[in-house]
Amino acid sequence: MTVAFIGNPNCGKTTLFNAYTGANLKVANWPGVTVEKVEGAIDSHGVHIHLVDLPGTYSLTSYTMEEQVSRNFILSDDVDVIIDVVDASALERNLYLTLQLLELGRPVVVALNMMDIVEKRGMEIDLHRLPEMLGVPVIPVSALKRRGLSVLLHAAIHHKDHVHPDRLIHNHSDETHHKHNHHQDFAMVYSDGLEDKIDQLQNMLKSAYPDLFNYRWHALKLLEQDPEITKKFPLEGIERVVDRSYETDIINQKYSFIEEIIQEVVVNQAKRAAATDYADHILTNRWLSIPIFLFVMGVVFFLTFFIGDMLRDYFESAIDILSVYATDGLLSLGADEMLISLVCDGIIAGVGGILTFLPNICILFVTLAVLEDSGYMSRVAFIMNDIMNHLGLSGRAFIPMILGFGCSVPAIMASRALENKTDRYRTMLVTPFMSCSARLPIYILFSGMFFPEHAMVVAYSMYLIGIVVALICLLLLNLFHRQQADNALLIELPEYKRPSSRTVMISVKEKVKDYLSRAGTIIFAASILMWFILNFGPSGYGDMAHSFGAILGRGLVPFFAPIGLGYWQISLALLAGISAKEVVVSSFAVLFDGVNINSTTALATLAASMGQMGFTELNAYCMMLFSLLYIPCAATIATIHAESHSWKWTALSVVFQIAVAWVLTFIVYQTGSRLF
Known part of the structure; x- marks a missing residue:
């Protein structure tokens, strides 16, 4: 049998789905996370059950894509039982969707979730009267604490063929009595x-x-x-x-x-927790909210660098030891010089260099996951609403942009939550300007080499520039295509809560898993390819300066020279970065004679030698700026095409991002060259 989970955003629906299936799905305390249905299967009570987690929705009126996905599936013949996940602490709001579901004429079971919050507030819910008024089973559960799960599935299995409501008991007065005998x-x-x-x-x-x-x-x-x-x-x-x-x-x-x-x-119905009201009085204040948001993000990057750099030392030592052992082992086996170069200068230098940034990446993932699960991130869309309205969009469009700090792929997909097609396209156009986690190694490498005393501030500026550039582009687009936001922002501001360690762990685990899989696939392959084109040329294996890579890089130099990046090694690294932004760093390790980017001493020496080439702090800053704004990774480009269903729009997005990156970097480099 097929069971569909549906409910309002933040009702605990995906947490409940995870509890049954063990799926490590993205769970966050803000709307628009599940933007398409997710499926799983379990065996329970002697029945094979196909579970479907539908996007969070407030109603079955199809305004947004997520509502359309939910409604179309619920109306299909594929569903045997609907489990309506209701937030018991916000019963009044959640019951609107429940009443719509009851009118579908399909078997419905209500999962009364978050009962622990109800108890904490001193509230009580009459679990005998509620099913009498709704005519369907109402099962109290706690998805987070995994209570009532077996009973809920048991009720769903036994309610499978109940298309008519159970006994309905309404206590209507004479004034509300209807002449139609429909109450039964x-x-x-x-x-x-x-x-x-x-x-x-x-x-x-x-x-x-x-x-x-x-x-x-x-x-x-x-x-x-x-x-x-x-x-x-x-x-x-x-x-x-x-x-x-x-x-x-x-x-x-x-x-x-x-x-x-x-x-x-x-x-004993209680009002929303006073602590949340007090916190929102400050955090969503008209004048304080944006400075507080910038401060919060500053703290995120302080932790990312301060704690991440301490842990990174251990990773660097491990990679150094691995490289020494690999070299000694291959030499003892009498391996050819070419093979030793491939393994040590290509694979270990490229992939290993990326892995040393894992502590910084993990800290970033943890802090963002804590902010999401605490309920703060949904406030960001709210406080940005006025700004986004002046750009012709609602604050909801800022949600995909914030998601872009993690990865541009789910961020582009999250634009489905926008009702208007034009709004979706405009949001997809600027979302890649947000600094995804894949760009962080580039910032860490170049800010550490050229701005060792101010590395955190320099890296943080990239994130701020990404937001500002995205907003300016939206402003210019709105000037050409004048449009006021045609839909008011309707977004739930959930109560602040202590982040769930399990939810944070699931989120971080999935992101780290994706990062490591990229290191073991895309970056591994790119490192080998980069080593090959840098060690082979028209005359065969030999000098890197006459390799295929050098020839290609020199062909790109005229394009990059006006923006301070006219070095064939840099040009080639940026070209390779289109496959995945981390590849810029792994390529860098291979390009400069297999330099050990895990060694502080080696990087200081490299920075000095690059300085003699004319590559200064200004060039390094332009390198980070261009890496921030130019073409997104191949996966993001593929996602833009999948969401827009248009190669023309995808090509336009790529050209637009290259143009913005080149023009802004040109302005910074030319201005900086004259000032300094």
Whole structure:
């Protein structure tokens, strides 16, 4: 059987899915994380169960892509049981989606999650009265503490064929009693006027579409003038019944019923935690919020460098020892000089050089995961809303940009949460300007070599420049295509909470796993390829200065010279970086005669020799700046094409990013050359 998990963002749905399947999915305390359905399978109670985790959604009205994904799957014949994951601490908001699901006429089981938070607040929920009013099983669970999981699946299995609600008991007064005898059939009953229209539309649908499933739900959608349903099921004479959109009426009456439910089932209802209100008073303050955000990100990069550099010493020592042992071992075996060069100067120098930055990368991943799970990151979209509105976008567009600090691929995919196609394209265009974790080794290497006393500040400036450049580009695009944000920002600000160590570990584990897999595949292959083209030329194996790589690099020098990067080694490293940004660093290790980038002494010597070539602090800063802004990695380019379904737009994005990178680096280098 197939069970679909659906619920509001931040209701614990993905955590519940992880608890069942053991999947290490991305879990974060902010909306827009699960942007497509994720599937898994388990065997329980003697049944093979196919589990589907759907994107978080507040309703089944298809405005955003995530809502469309959820609605289309729920309406398909693939679902046997719907598990509606409800945040028990925010019952009033979550029940709106529940009432919509009940109207689908499919088996529904309510998973009442986060009961531990309800208990902490001194609230109580009447677990006998709530299922009486909804007509479906209501199972209390705690996804985080893994309580009630077996009972929930047991209820889903036994509720599989229950398409009609269980016993409904409503205590309506004479004023709210309806002449229609629908209370024994439906949890949600509307006013007499709406019920009359629903009955008329159902009769018209039965006549026109005799094989249609769930006439009541389709009638409601026609009353709401839902574009998809109206187009798919046209009715002759419908204008006599649907003289306007009744969506607002339906919404208001649903919330009236929800208020009735809350009054009957919730005891000692508390307001949102005072600590969250107090924190938001400061952290989302109109004047303080952005300086606080910049300070928080500054702390993130202080920890990334301060703690990461301490741990990096151990990795550097390990790589040095490995390189010595590899050289000695190959020499003792009588290996050829070419093989020794390939292993030591190519593979170990390239891949090993990247692995030494793992501590810094891990610290960055941990701090970002803590911010996400604490609830702070969702505030960033809120505090950026005013700025983004002036750029023709809502604050929600800033979420993919923030995700870009981790990796551009999921960041591009997260643009699906935007309702407008134009907004999605504009967001995808500038998201690669955010400094992804793959660029961090470049910053660490060059800031450590040329700005040893101020390495953290120099690297942090790259992240700020990325944000500023993205916002300026959006501003210029909006000037050419004047547009005000046509949708207000609707985003949940979850309560601040202590980050879950398990959630943080899952997030960091997946990112580190991806980083290591890139080191073992793309970077490994790139290091070997780079060694090959640098050690072979038209005359065979020999001098690097006459190799294929040198010939190619010199061909690129005229393009890079005006921006201070007119060295064939640098040109070739940047070209190789298109495969993956870490390859710039691994290539650098191979390009400069297998230099040991794990050795502080070797790097100081290299910086001095590069200085004699004319490569100064200004050139190093331009190198980092261009690496920040130029073409994203191949995986990001492929994702842009997959999301836009257009090679033309993908090519335009690549050209746009190269142009922005070249122009800004040119301005910095030419200005710096004249000033210094």
